[in-house]
Amino acid sequence: MDIDVLNSWKFDDLEHTYTERDTMLYALGLGFGEDPDDSKELAYVYEDGLKTAPSMALILGYPGFWMKDPKTGIDWKKLLHGEQWLEMHKALPTAGTVIGRTRIDQISDKGEGKGAVIYLTRDVIDKASGDLLAEVKMSTFCRGDGGFGGENLPGPKPAVIPDRAPDHICELKTLPRQALIYRLSGDYNPLHADPEVARSVGFDRPILHGMATYGIAGRAILKTLCDYDATKLKGLDVRFSAPVYPGETVRVEMWVDGKEVRFRASVVERDLVVLNNGAARLS
Template identity: 40%
Template sequence: MPIDAARAVSAEPRSAEISWGRKDVQLYHLGIGAGVPATDPDELRYTLESRLHVLPSFATVAGGGRGVVGGLSAPGIEVDLTAVLHGGQAIRLHRPIPPEGAAVATSRVAAVYDKGKAAVLVLRTEVADGEGPLWTADADIFVRGEGGFGGERGPSVRTGRPDGEPDFTVERAVREDQALLYRLSGDWNPLHADPEFAELAGFDRPVLHGLCTYGATLKAVVDTVLGGDVARVTSYATRFAGVVFPGETLRIRMWTGAAGEGRVRVAVEAVERDGAPVLTDTVVSHT
């Protein structure tokens, strides 16, 4: 079996030095759709170096996004990339991410779950600099055809859609070249650029990175609910329920809950495909 669960989980964590600068942050923000309109003061916080703040989802690409890539090459893991799907992503912020920094990222396979027709790898990356912990990120990676080995099924993270109408709904257009721009932040999976590879994976054309939608959604929540204050985000988790194709429109629905609850529940769908679900079980926790 290509996945040896016991060996993967017991393997020594891998550590690597990572660094990033303002240009990396700006490129990431542009990759998730920031900068429209280009001279809007609220957008300049994402694109102009003299005003720059860092959207917390930048954690998924800081240092080139080595956490997922490294996890797929960990001891006990040998998989076909055409069978790999990013199933979910969570980040927990220990403090705001600076626009420039250097840190140590320590990655390991935290768990391997048996979902029957697929295996799920939980790839955990903990990042700290000289002042202490910065963030912890968990990526849930589905590997189709690798389940059924008798392992634990794992916890359920389903939260469901809240009752009632959302408190806010916004729509965000995805550019035709969005995936080509986003991949410059470090995710070079050909699924998002190469039509022939996408066909081998079962798609009629390349799809947008799930983490691009992830970042665009967090930006919408920060801008709409949190007054543009990225430092208020303490954690952000989602489940990837469906693909997005470049050129489509995202409809992002937000439920803020009771006053003082400190979390926003979110659902994202593709407008052009009759509201096909894209992100579900999505929660942004905040101060």
């Protein structure tokens, strides 16, 4: 890792035009439309009265796999998506052009053999009006890059899951082809499609994208607590714990305290937590 290069790294503004078809395809990648008789759910995958899932902000104006650039010095084969935060300022249009404006917030050196963490923010801005639609923040754990002489800086404090039974539970079944649908929204990493690639890095078969699991958790909250009203979900934060295999059932447990929601997600078939320390903010 070349800390001097990274500290001066500049991202060009990225213009991203998307259509109603893209909006519907993204929602299908999260499993919306599972109940075609539910008109409120159908609104995310049907052009008559179409709505946009708030988590779609994660794929808009995305700068791509920039850490693979040799100038960064990052060992990109050892990267892990650590945490994800989302703050919604306005509802996403069902189609339009946005500007993605990305910056590195900080780089934390965990020490030799312990890795490093890069924190980034991307503003998603409506090109026509100049309005800030969403702030997308994420952390990337660089397992092969600790000990470069930087500071061990603290990251955001994770949400605490209450020590009691959840107030709500929502189970959503994924399709065996879920990753093959989700990848059409822009993430073509073969890990999510090619069995040989998946086995080469230690998985039994292709895994679901972490951001798809994140979006499924958002879908569960929209269904359970928002009556499928996208404008009510204002923020969604998680820590990634483990991958989901397409075809598994995602159970989202929710603890409600006014407009604050704590949540975690697990796969029923393996009784394994896949998203933890979740926090959602409702209007």
